[in-house]
Amino acid sequence: MIGNPEFFTGNERNLAPELQELKTPEGELYLRFYLPSSDEFALPATGIMEVMQQPTDRITPIPNSSPLLLGTINLRGQVIWVADLGQFLGDPAVLNTDRAEIPVIAIEDQEMILGLAIERLGEMDWLDAEQLQMPTNVPDRIVPFVKGEWVLKDDSSPTQILRVLNHVAILRSARWAA
Known part of the structure; x- marks a missing residue:
């Protein structure tokens, strides 16, 4: 196999059919997620440090802190705040x-x-960044945190709006001091 010159040149006819169909991803990578009201949002992968399933007993509540904050966790030796994103955005x-x-x-x-x-x-x-549109019908309380929205069309389901959040605006918000 190594002696075969076509092994290194990437001759496509030797690839399995499912590998031949793979396409190069276009656009930017986003993580999609849901709030308690089932509203779906997305964050750019470039602003995400880590995604985890955090045991609730590992979130330490801090007295006299903002009601938006659930508490703190230890993330590889660093103590970080954990916030309820739904409450922060005014989710009912x-x-x-x-x-x-x-x-x-x-x-x-x-x-x-x-x-x-x-x-x-x-x-x-x-998701293709060029398809990102200005947000429409966005509640005033979340306007500063929405970067834009995609209109996702699928033949098998109705048109869906996916709002993209601005992680920097969330981090730097004055709401955390309230």
Whole structure:
């Protein structure tokens, strides 16, 4: 096999059919996720430090802190805050913390890190940045945190709006001081 010159030149006819059909991803990589109200959002993968299923008993509540904050966790020796993203964005539904684990997305910008507790994780998706549109019908309370939205069309399901959040605006928000 190694002596075969076509092994190194990548002759496609020797590849399995399912490998020949793979396409190069286009666009940017985003993590899709859901808030307790089942609203779906996305964050750019470039702003995500880590995604984890955090045991609820490992989130330490801190007295006299913002009601948006669930507490702190130890992330590889560094103590970081974990916030209820749904409450931060004004989601009417309450995050279920009465379960073994909560999905947490650790976002970062420069030296600042924050864990965002969400209802459930979605999938990673390549989305074309050129198709990102200005947000429409966005509640005023979340306008500063929405970068844009995609209109996702699928033959098998109705048109869906996917809002993209600005992780830097979330990290640097004055709401955390309230």
